[in-house]
Amino acid sequence: MTRTPTIADVARLAGVGKGTASRAISGNGAVSPETLARVREAVAALNFRPSNAARALSTKRTGxxxxxxxxxxxxxxxxxxxxxxxxxxxxxxxxxxxxxxxxxxxxxxxxxxxxxxxxxxxxxxxxxxxxxxxxxxxxxxxxxxxxxxxxxxxxxxxxxxxxxxxxxxxSTDHELAGRLAAHALLQQGHRELACISGLHTAPDNALRMAGFHAELAQHGVIIPPSHQREGQFSFDGGHAAAQALLAQGLDFSALFCANDTMAMAAIACLGKAGVKVPDQLSVLGFDDSVLARYTTPALSTVRVPSVxxxxxxxxxxxxxxxGLTLPVQREFPPEVVWRDSVRPGPHANESTPAVQVKMARKRSPTFKA
Amino acid sequence: MTRTPTIADVARLAGVGKGTASRAISGNGAVSPETLARVREAVAALNFRPSNAARALSTKRTGxxxxxxxxxxxxxxxxxxxxxxxxxxxxxxxxxxxxxxxxxxxxxxxxxxxxxxxxxxxxxxxxxxxxxxxxxxxxxxxxxxxxxxxxxxxxxxxxxxxxxxxxxxxSTDHELAGRLAAHALLQQGHRELACISGLHTAPDNALRMAGFHAELAQHGVIIPPSHQREGQFSFDGGHAAAQALLAQGLDFSALFCANDTMAMAAIACLGKAGVKVPDQLSVLGFDDSVLARYTTPALSTVRVPSVxxxxxxxxxxxxxxxGLTLPVQREFPPEVVWRDSVRPGPHANESTPAVQVKMARKRSPTFKA
DNA sequence: CTGAAAGCGCTTACAG
DNA sequence: CTGAAAGCGCTTACAG
Structure with missing residues (x-):
């Protein structure tokens, strides 16, 4: 017969009932060792594979x-x-x-x-x-x-x-991650800044940018509205935003982009316009995606452990x-990773402002696994 | 009742048999307009959704x-x-x-x-x-x-x-695509070349590189083995390959990479080493992936319509x-797209060699749809 | 056009 | 530990 074998075929060949065959195959329910062996043999002989559809129908789980x-x-x-x-x-x-x-x-x-x-x-x-x-x-x-x-x-x-x-x-703590970004730039001596945010409607973007601006404000730096652009997290958006920023003149020393995709596009735009990154302008990305190591120059960014x-x-x-009991962990702390796109800025020799970033770190509550 | 409704519930509410309800819902089999309407109403009233598992079991299709x-x-x-x-x-x-x-x-x-x-x-x-x-x-x-x-x-x-x-x-015609790449470089006046291939075991890579070298050979240019590296199609591989190439000295004017990912990584490597693309070295990618417009400089590449x-x-x-009859098309011609990573090379003023690339184009046979 | 019935291939109480 | 039976929720000949 060329028909695909069913559990009934297995049962028949093994000389047991369908129920027993089922228990042997699925592992739910006790079976004697000898029976188990016979069923296994039959399964192998027939090259039997249980039907997921049938299983789904009776167990109400699809897997x-x-x-x-x-x-x-x-x-x-x-x-x-x-x-x-x-x-x-x-x-x-x-x-x-x-x-x-x-x-x-x-x-x-x-x-x-x-x-x-x-x-x-x-x-x-x-x-x-x-x-x-x-x-x-x-x-x-x-x-x-x-x-x-x-x-x-x-x-x-x-x-x-x-x-x-x-x-x-x-989730990671996006607000903290934004603070980390601000801190990184401040610490390198940048105080005249521009930024390209992601989708303004996105909660992660909002938190990220809020943290970024809050940390900045805490150290007396504010970014004028003209220097804040939105890039929708995309290559195209990032490129356009960078272009708009550039059109106003280069009166800032560092640019923060709310993801690496936009940062890469911004760098491309800058390159085309003849502004050297990081010599004339530092750019800081966000995510530490696969792209970050291979942009030119390699992107300094704040890493979030999304994987x-x-x-x-x-x-x-x-x-x-x-009902499994796989180990699960709930802390995904962001961290800044330094590569080549950020250089010390004009205020690098001033005393680095004390940063309270660490305070912002909070332990997440414990839940039953 | 909080139980999810089944087709039996629908049939009961509509006052028809299960079979009829089934025919009305699935659209397989004739039903009178009035019956159809009644069944539809019942479906809506109960917010009925057919079970995929049950369907799969009886029709032997999972969708x-x-x-x-x-x-x-x-x-x-x-x-x-x-x-x-x-x-x-x-x-x-x-x-x-x-x-x-x-x-x-x-x-x-x-x-x-x-x-x-x-x-x-x-x-x-x-x-x-x-x-x-x-x-x-x-x-x-x-x-x-x-x-x-x-x-x-x-x-x-x-x-x-x-x-x-x-x-x-x-598939696209990978061999032709490789020829196109060679042609592009030749036409721009490059004759001293290096290349980074993908996985040597990959058929698409083999075809691509074969076409590339064949076209080159036809015009009398051959790439010495020392200038052919393998980059496994990855960022890391491309980067390493570029590094190895560079270590031998920059005695070539253009580099072909068998995909854009490797080209991007090669550009990054080159940048770190201080060689300017495209001023000192042209690089040509392959695929025209989403990255190509946003590398620095933007990547010239040969596009394959993979989508x-x-x-x-x-x-x-x-x-x-x-058994549907959706339209299907079978020609996916590659084409080179020029951006900023390839510049005229040292032989740009010599007469461009006549290229027979077009010959290589063949119509694919017609099949019953 | 419609209903009653059988069947798709498993699993799971239920007896034993 | 095991078998017989019912059931999961649909679809599809089969009669009518």
């Missing part, structure tokens, strides 16, 4: 967990997907991914609003019967998350926190969905 | 198609995943992705061999009951593909061709698996 990201391209998401897929396969589950961009042939990345696309993408995953879903989006409010948390699939959010379910959120964050969030979800 | 890529990160794969996901969602199917890197927590990208990981990843997708699978790998031989094609799920391969099932392969390729391959698979 798949979904992940929603805004976008599959980009240096930020790739490594996260990689990490999640790794964890899942390690746990013998699998990943189904959705993103907020592709919704049919004609849809470009920008039609419809990002929030609705995120909601749709996540619901798609839930309707497809994922046992749990991971979301990394910056278009969702706390209320949106609350709504999502009331649906049937367990959901953990990455790169964002929410007061209502802090234990389901895995760890994703891996741990995923393990937490796995524990939640399948 | 998911798998895609295997070596790696989720990287500027090449991201846009491909994006395109495939878009096509699939447009067709109301969904994507499950696997990659060759993550196989459990401890596994790094380099343990085990790439071929085995590709085979495992693809089988994983098949066992998970994907209705079809898309593969983009450069670690598989024609024999491997033949073996895979004998398994149950229809499989289409991207970025590679195979003689046994050409209609199931969607089109992925989208069309996916549509072909969709047609195959679900």
């Amino acid at each position: 798949m967990v979904g992940i929603y990201v805004h976008d599959f391209a980009g240096d930020f998401f790739g490594p996260i997907l990689q990490a999640v897929d790794g964890e899942l396969r390690g746990a013998n589950r699998h990943m189904v991914a959705a993103n907020g961009c592709g919704l049919g042939v004609g849809a470009g990345p920008d039609d419809g609003d990002a929030r609705q696309r995120a909601l749709d993408g996540i619901r798609f995953l839930i309707e497809r019967e994922c046992d749990g879903v991971l979301v990394v989006s910056n278009a969702l409010s706390s209320e949106d998350l609350d709504m999502l948390w009331s649906e049937k699939a367990p959901l953990v959010v990455l790169n964002q926190t929410s007061p209502s379910k802090p234990e389901h959120c895995f 760890d964050m994703a891996a741990n969030g995923c393990r937490f979800l796995l524990n939640l969905c399948y | 998911m198609v798998g895609i295997y890529v070596h790696d989720f990160a990287g500027d090449f794969f991201g846009p491909i995943l994006q395109a495939v996901d878009g096509e699939l969602r447009g067709a109301n199917r969904h994507m499950v992705a696997a990659n060759g890197c993550g196989l459990g927590v401890g596994a790094g990208p380099d343990d085990g061999d790439a071929r085995q990981r590709a085979l495992d990843g693809i089988r994983f997708l098949i066992e998970r009951e994907c209705d079809g699978v898309l593969v983009v790998s450069n670690a598989l031989s024609s024999e491997d593909l033949d073996m895979l094609w004998s398994e149950k799920a229809p499989l289409v391969v991207l970025n590679q061709t195979s003689p046994s099932k050409p209609e199931h392969c969607f 089109d390729m992925a989208a069309n391959g996916c549509r072909f698979l969709l047609n195959l698996c679900y």
Whole structure:
């Protein structure tokens, strides 16, 4: 017969009941050693693979967990997907991914609003019967998350926190990270600054920039509105923002970009305009993505451990969905990494202002695993 | 009741049989307009969503198609995943992705061999009951593909061709693309060259480099072995290769890199070493990935329409698996795109050699859609 | 056009 | 420890 074998075939060949075969194969329920061996033999002989659909129907678990990201391209998401897929396969589950961009042939990345696309993408995953879903989006409010948390699939959010379910959120301290960025620039003697922020609607961006400006203000430096631009976290946006900044004249010695993608584009723009980085202008990135080591010059940046964050969030979800007890960790401290794009600035010889960055560090509360 | 509604609930509420409700909901089979309306109402009232698991069990289709890529990160794969996901969602199917890197927590990208990981990843997708699978790998031989094609799920391969099932392969003409690269450099007056190839085991790399060298040879230029390095298509590899090249002295005027990732890393390496691109050295990339516009200087490169390729391959698979008739196209001509990293070389004033690149262009045979 | 019934391939109480 | 039976929620011949 050419038909794919079912568990009934296995049972028959092994000379046992279907129930026993099932228990032997799935490992749920006791079977005698001899029976187990016979069933195993039959499985091997027939090259039997249990049907996931049938299993899903009777157990009400599909073994798949979904992940929603805004976008599959980009240096930020790739490594996260990689990490999640790794964890899942390690746990013998699998990943189904959705993103907020592709919704049919004609849809470009920008039609419809990002929030609705995120909601749709996540619901798609839930309707497809994922046992749990991971979301990394910056278009969702706390209320949106609350709504999502009331649906049937367990959901953990990455790169964002929410007061209502802090234990389901895995994020770095973006505010602290922003302070670290400010501190880095100040410490190098820069006080005339410009910055390119990400999407103004994104919570991580808001926290990051708030921390950045707060730390600056604490040391008496403020950035005039004309020197604050928004670059939507994209290459194009970063490039345009840098261009606009440049058009006003180069009366600042350092530029902070809210992610490495924009920093790379800014450097490209600067290069084209003939301004040397870091000789004439220092630029500091954010994320420490794969790009950062290989821009020209190599990017100094503040690193956030996004891969760890994703891996741990995923393990937490796995524990939640399948009753596992994988180790999960909740601290993902940002840190600045120095490469070649930031040089000492005009105020480098003044006494470095004392910084209280460390104060801002707070231990996160302990949760039941 | 808080139980999720089943089709039986819908049927009861609509006052019809389960079979009728099923026909009305799925659209398979005729139903009278009135019945249809009543069923629709019931569906809406109960917020009914059919169970995919149950459907899969009876129809033997899961509605998911798998895609295997070596790696989720990287500027090449991201846009491909994006395109495939878009096509699939447009067709109301969904994507499950696997990659060759993550196989459990401890596994790094380099343990085990790439071929085995590709085979495992693809089988994983098949066992998970994907209705079809898309593969983009450069670690598989024609024999491997033949073996895979004998398994149950229809499989289409991207970025590679195979003689046994050409209609199931969607690729650009890598050999021609390599010729184009050579032509571009020659035409700009470069005759002393160096190159960084990708993985030597990868078919696309082999074709590309063969075309490159063949075209060069046709015009009397050959690259000494010392000036040919291998960079595994990665940032790190490209950087190391550039470093090795530089260590030998700068006796060449242009460098060809077999992908943009390596080109970006090479530029970074060059920059660190104080050699100016393109003033002292021209560099030509390959792919025209998202990075190419934003390196410093912006990268001249040969573009391969990988997104089109992925989208069309996916549509072909969709047609195959679900009997659809989506339009599919099979020509993905490479072309060189000029930006700022290549400048006229020392032989720019000599008569440009006549190039026969166009000859190499061949129409692909026509297949039944 | 419609309903009743069988079946898809597993798992899981329930008896023994 | 094991078998027989019912059930998971759909779809699809089969009659009518």
